[in-house]
Amino acid sequence: MSPTLNPEIVGQAENAHEAVLARALAPTGITKQQWIALALAVTAPLGADGLARRLAGALRSADPAHRHLGGLVAAGLLTAEHSVTPAGQELFARVRAETGQVIARAYAGIPAEDLQTAAHVLELVTGRLDAVA
Template sequence: MSLNPKIVGQAEDAHEAVLVRALATTGVTKQHWIALTLAATATDPAPTGEPAARLSQALRSADPAQVRQILDDLVTAGLLTTEHAVTPAGQELFARVRAETGQVVARAYAGIPADDLRTAARVLELVTSRLDREA
């Protein structure tokens, strides 16, 4: 067996299903989750406009209105401040979903040698980088 788009897609779909299940009762979509994750894992406060730019890149979306709506939704839900910092409610949701999905993913990856996981990560990062350049 060789790495190919079908295998990569199936792995992505399986990971996404775990996330969707964890988000099912939260009112947060995958796009909202990506925005919340970017805000929750940011190391420094982002300059004005940067959260939207990072989200646009992460979603591979050139639609500024869609990106603004996602951020506005999180502000309205009380998960982000108007400056796009994570609120305490946002931190709680982020921690809860991350813990739930982390447990499932840890079980899925259990027993796979660390060297194999590092190799898979390197290959997927390289493929992603090359495809991003093509796009």
């Protein structure tokens, strides 16, 4: 009998994904929260205020968003206006490629329908939990 989706399984999957990211980020000196900020800046440029709001939502906290963004500015990965610098683009591409290879191998052979179902269920659960929080 296959296990049913539950918080333990979700947590284990999240921890496994985070370990891959942590290994890729270790030599860069940026944190997971800064990585999330950089990824948002690269994939959905929103300007300084929009990026801070989106990051606060992604981190589920308003307080540290500006601190994490400031760290990326200090590291030369974002401009003062929170646009991505060439160094930020290069770092993003390098980390995304490294983690992408590992994740692709982990997901290889899983039917697309199963991945779509898993994504749908996780989106539903996240939305319901967000509504409660």
